[in-house]
Amino acid sequence: MINDSSRKRKFRYRSMGVIALLTAAAVLASACAAPGSKGAATVSLAPKAVKTEAVKKQKISNPIEQVADVAAGTTLDVVSKANGEVLSVVKKRGEYVEKGEVLFVIDNKDALSAQRKSQLALKSAQESLQQARDNKVNNRKDLADNVARSQTALTNAQQDYNKTRNDFDAGTVVQHQVDQMKQALDNAQMNLDAAQSKLSAFDNSDSISSAQTQAESASLSLEDATRSLENYEVKAPGSGVLTDFNVVVGQTVSAAAGKVGQVQQIDPIKIKTELTETNYQLVKGKQELVFYNPDTPDKKGTAKISYLAPIMSTATKTYTLELEVPNSDHGLQPGNRFMVQLTTETEEQVVSIPTLSVIREESDTFVFVEQGDQYVKRKVKLGRISGEFQEVIDGVKDGEKLVISGQNTLKDGQKVESASASPAATTTPAAK
Template sequence: MINEGSRRGHSKYRWMGVITLLTAATVLATACSAPGAKDAATVQLTPKAVKTEAIKLQKISNPIEQVADVVAGTTLDVMAKANGEVTEVLKKRGEYVTKGDVLFVIDNKDALSAKRKSELQVKSAADSLQQARDNKVNTRKDLADNVARTQTALNNAQQDYNKIRNDFEAGSAVQRQVDQVKQALDNAQMSVDAAQSKLSAFDNTDSISSIETQAESARLTLEDATRSLDNYEVKAPGSGILTDFNVVVGQTASAQAGKVGQVQQIDPIKIKTELAETNYQLVKNKKELVYYNPNTPDKKGTAKISYLAPIMSAASKTYTLELEIPNPDRTIQPGGRYLVQLTTETEENVAVVPTLSIIREESDTFVFVQQGDQYTKRKVKLGRINGEFQEVLEGVKEGEQLVVTGQNTLKDGQKVTSPAASAQPTASPAAK
């Protein structure tokens, strides 16, 4: 059981705690009412003064880059167009070849024989054609001479007839004589008509056309044989690096076997990559881009865009980009990888604003700019962040006066000289 003395002791300590709390409250109230205390509280609640700075261009990032593959400008297939045994191989895989260089040779004995036969056929046809032309000339001459002879005979018969008629009228010839001479005249006329008809028929008949056709056919056969003979030397279809080439002496080449190698043209050479939608937007209106070998980043070049796919690939969901690079010294080889700069150093210098100057209202962003004697609230579209600065895509531009402090105390259209702009002190709740 707790005695009376113990209760008195606990009560005494309880009252001492209350007195201590009341004393502390009194001291605090006295301190707040002391000189200078009100000013200190007010300074803590004073808004920042409005300050402006000109918007400047600043590097927001390094140029955006993408890895690209080095590929041949054009790839041409090496095809055998003749059948036969390979007798000689003149080039090796990986060797640089020039258009028209002989890569390998196929046995051409049969082709040479076919060509020789065609040459003989051409000569025979030419001889036959010449003989036919000579015969035509001689035959026409004979027909023309016959026309001339019959015409002379007709003229003579006409003179005899005229004479006998005169004699008959003079009484020195009888009718029977006149009739005989008239018959001779008619026969001479028929001979002329027949001779002229033969000459005309001859002129209207092409007696040597079939022989000319045979001669032309023989000539074309010879051309085919000559061209076929050329196929027994398999030549490079273009200049470049010979790849996928494994032809050896003794193997049988076949025109039906398909390609036996490739020539990769490397001047010009291409750099090829696939762009996502965002990167496609960066290059779609450009004519050329900067590229470089990642092993030598200080050596950069500029190449024209030879192809940019106008639509996205349905399979890869990307856009194909190809750059064409002159490569006369053949220092760039297919199979390597280069970097392509989709943006330039200049494009990375953009208008930026301090992130602390941005006012965020729900999903929208704003800044204040000073226009003349008032502050204007602008909605802005923001881009990339670099440290304490953020890119502005839309809303403000370089040179405008941006409010960098005190923007939270401003209203749209507020005058620069308004009382609010001078940031009057606000009373502290503790001073009331």
């Protein structure tokens, strides 16, 4: 049975081949027998006419976009600089706080006591300083008076000595009396020198420096004690949203414990993303980019580029991009995701040519351009494709006349007139 079936299929295939052959012969015979023919049929082959069109810019794609994260502009830690029990909590986690607002209050009894002690110590030091100043004035006055008295005594001794010498010359006194007056004059001079030396030494000394140092030290201690009192009211280090804040009344806090919360500044706020090498080149050199919320794509904004990493991260192989966005109404919140346009609508308007106008020779691509009275063959570098058009990166410019039809019949440098002439139809004899 198998052999019979096989023979039937072979017979059917041979029959179909014969029918096809007979049909072809009939068509050929009909062509040969057409009226006016001399026994030979001709087939007309007419090449396409050369057509040109001005190169122009067209939208090749929508702007290139990338997902980005909304983050706080700056994050500041809330820390306690004092130790003690929390008496009251003024703000809650998630609230918006202004810089300097009190977040919570710590018991400050010990700090108040330290401040009072510093006040008393300063008062005592100031009194000691004043007493030292008064003593200095009085002691100098005594020394100056002693110098004045010694000067008077010297003057009197000088006068007595002069009178005694005159009397000696007159013969009324003896040499012994002259010697006594001379001794008294020398003693008076010595007393004056000693008094002047004590006054000079006193003026060159600083008898109140120690008391003054103690007073200044006490003043600084009081300033420290007063300033430390401010630490018992823990305030917001900046304006923003209070996060990671879990302080409760009765809790004991200390300066050594580290941060007890954070303030995320959201005006301005940042939009951050990581760029590949290709996308980095699209952004490099720009000052601002367009961004929008994917939930409301019609509402777009423009933001300044606050940071673009100059070198690639070795860990992620990407470049960090940060945009700074004013956010006075606090409409943007950290944690959201936005879209950032790396290119603009204008940048996507590029020089494009019809894909069918391109001549491909192995790995190279060419087009013909009408230049003066010639058709010139140009090598082109092509980019993205959109429908029937393809982006031209290099090779032709906007406004040039591009050959869009008949380019395969042209030769480099061929005259425009010869290509524009109507080409004659060529004939080939049909098979008999």
